[in-house]
Amino acid sequence: MPGPGRYTITFNSNTGYYWFVLTPDIGIIGNATPGGWDSDTDLMQDAENPALWNGNLTLANGEVKFRADDYWATYWGAVDFPTGTGTQDGRSIPITAGTYSATINTATGEYTFSLLSNTVDLLKPDAVSLSPNPAKDLLDIRFNAEAMWRDVQIIIFNQLGARVKTLQLNVRDRAQIDVSDLSSGNYLVHVSSGKFVVGKKLVIVK
Secondary structure, eight states, X not given: OOSSSEEEEEEOTTTOOEXXXXXXXXXXXXTTSTTTTTSOEEOEEOSSOTTEEEEEEEEOSEEEEEEETTSTTSEEBOSOSSEEEOBTTOOOEEEOSEEEEEEEETTTXXXXXXXXXXXXXXXXXXXXXXXXXXXXXXXXXXXOSGGGOSEEEEEEEOTTSOEEEEEEEEOSSEEEEEOTTSOSEEEEEEEEOSSOEEEEEEEEOO
């Protein structure tokens, strides 16, 4: 082993060949975080996409950056909020105080800060339903709580964690979106507003 750290281990049961790939820890640092510029708040790696990192945290008015391994060799910054694309050596991200679900794709630099509600029920998966699923051309999104009937942001990510569609809608109990431009495959639909954030898996078939 080259040293301590988080590793992705791959083993081929046919050949007996194995290898270790060092996986960085990703966190958020800045004067908007509880640790200020002295200590990172760590994010969790997505189980299905190792490039996606996310976590829920309460932030103050201020600035933050995403960085790897609690060190400034690799970090992402930008001037856009609540969504944007961070770059190496980018400027600090301006933050408005609130409790957020923060997500970054380390492969693309895309990040999102989705404001969370204090109402836990709104975070349950059945707060939003998709049909048909698998879908081909049109996707119906049903909002099963009246508190969601407002302005929402819908972001669709592909299997690599890249953002392929972003929509801003004012909804009531349901919305219909065109997905005919998406290729066959598995996707994540991220629905958020000032009151909730929900992630749903979507399959596209052609």
